Amino acid sequence: MNGYNFAYLDEQTKRMIRRALLKAVAIPGYQVPFGGREMPMPYGWGTGGMQLTASILGVDDVLKVIDQGADDTTNAVSIRAFFERVAGVETTTVTPAASVIQTRHRIPETPLEPGQILVFQVPIPEPLRFIEPSEQETRLMHALEEYGVMHVKLYEDIARHGHIATTYAYPVKVDGRYVMDPSPIPKFDNPKLDMSPALLLFGAGREKRLYAIPPYTHVESLDFEDHPFEIQRWDERCALCASDRSFLDEVITDDAGGRMFVCSDTDYCLTRRGELS
Amino acid sequence: MLWPTLNDPVHDSQRLFRQLLSAMSEPGTLHTLEVSSPPGDDIGPALWGVLLTLCDLDTRVWLAPGLDTPELCEALAFHTGCRLSDDPAEADFALVTPGVLAEPIAFALGSDEYPDRSTTLLVALDTLEPTGEWRLTGPGIALRRQLGLDAAAAPLMARLAANRESFPCGLDAILTCGARLAALPRSTRIEEVA
Structure with a gap:
């Protein structure tokens, strides 16, 4: 497409995001701030995921985009058409045929393979945000590994409902260190995060944060001995x-x-x- | 002698970055970069390719004594526009040989709140083999992986092994030898096996 760089973003922006991605991979589960750009669609439609996809995408890639698991919903169709137009890449709906998969709120049922990259669209990257509204405070809590309050939240679920009632965006701990929001995927998908053969990248456009889980990384969903984590x-x-x-x-x-x-x-x-x- | 640049800046840097991302995601895997060789023996094509892919006006680069030739400084300024820094503590990237790390140089390790604000070491090595005395485990490694380096790399590996003590703060390293490259992020557990 004339008038745009390959994959929409300019090279300086891609390099900035690429450097941040390398740090994100080096510190699994830690949210790296990045200079989020305005994309030609509103926040909440996957601008974070799109910026990551645009920064990693190459001419040889085959792109799949899903929204709640579906290839044929508005968000998926629009983003797929966007990258066809600005990058001219081949697209697919077949999970094993894709090298890059951008997703909103699901992990495909077909097991991912080594070499594939899954890019998640994230609305609110901070798992502690609904407990502590201050970014300064949550940063400090991550720094001090002060995660007791997250267990209190899950415990309140048990006290009120008799079981952990959190069903999506269920918090996980990555490689025994950072508590992370896996984006609003159903907790059904949480076990797929653990020791995944594919690289998992997360982008939040409005909040301007990106984070990652490298392949073969231990990811555990938070739970209690007497109330173990369960899927739907x-x-x-x-x-x-x-x-x-x-x-x-x-x-x-x-x-x-x-x-x-x-x-x-x-x-x-x-x-x-x-x-x- | 002219220093080469990427023939197709957009697609070549994308291809090189994906190799870098792959190297960083799966520590210890070797990747061969297709980049034209720069003149001289100090800097191999892989190291030069990494600099061209990651550096620009926003990055500060520290060059270890011995590597800071006028030719390299000029080539970096011309091809990337990056700023050179005398202070390793404010460098985004530090170009080093393993021997330099025998000295306790104060690179940026990041802070507990912002561990990403740390220096990435770009290391020029004489030996980089997929088997050898260094055993790697941790994120990105299904079971374990090996790296073979020569004796001169001992100070480098001692420095990187210490990353576990300061995690999440620490140094990430991209190891290069000629056209080959591997990465050792701070999350990797490093052990020397006999």
Whole structure:
């Protein structure tokens, strides 16, 4: 596309983000501040993830973009079209065919492979933010590894509901040091963060923070001995592909209480339906 | 003698950065960089490629005595526009040979609140092999990995092994030998095995 640099961002910005990414990888789970740029869409639509994708993307990459697991929703379609236009890269919906996957709020069901990079869009990168509004304070808490308050929050869940009621953006501890917000993925996806063969990058555009989990890094979800971490389970199977192990969305089908459960990962579901038929 | 630059600044620097990112994500893996060789013996193509990929007007570079030739200073200024610093404590990147690290040079280690504000060492080595006496474990390494360096690298490895004491503050290092490169971020546990 004329008038724009390859992948939209100018080279000076890419270098700044690249240097920050190397530091983020070197300090797993630590939020590195970066000079976030204005992108041609509003905050909250994935500007952080897009800046990271733009900084790592090359002509040989194959890009996949998902939104809540789906390749065909507005956010995914728009971002995919954006990079087709400004970088001319090949795009795909097939998880194993992608070298870079930008995601909003899901990790694909198909296990990721070594060499793949998953870029998460993050709204609020600070896991302690809802407990402590001051950035200065939360920075100090991370510096002092002062994470007791996070366990208090989970304990309050138990006191009130009888179980840990946090179901998404469930806090994790990376390599035994930093408590990190895995972005609003369902806690169903948290186990996929642990010892992932793929590199995981996180970008928050409004908050101008980026962080990373290198491949093969220990990531544990916070819990208690008597209330161990658990993921969501369903009594139903996917109504389309009959999967009993994927993350299911409940879809209302009429105004008489009709409903069905379907996979949130469209590529996984379509692939399974292709194999079944 | 002219110092070479990247033939295609946009796509070459992207390709080199992805190799760097891969090296930093999987410490101890070796990567061969396709970059034209700079003149002289001090700086190999991998090291020169890293400088061209990461340095610009926003970065301060410290050159170890012995490496700070007028030719390199001129080439860095011309190709990257980076600022040279006399103070290692304010350097984003420090160009060193392992022997230089026998002295306790005060590089930036970052602070507990901002551990990212630390110097990245760019090291010119004579030996860099995928097997040898250094055993690496930690993030980015499924089980364990090895690196083979020569005796001259001992002060460097002692300095990097000490990173665990100060974590999350510490030094990250990009080790280069000719066209090859490996990275040792501060998260890596380093042991010498007989």
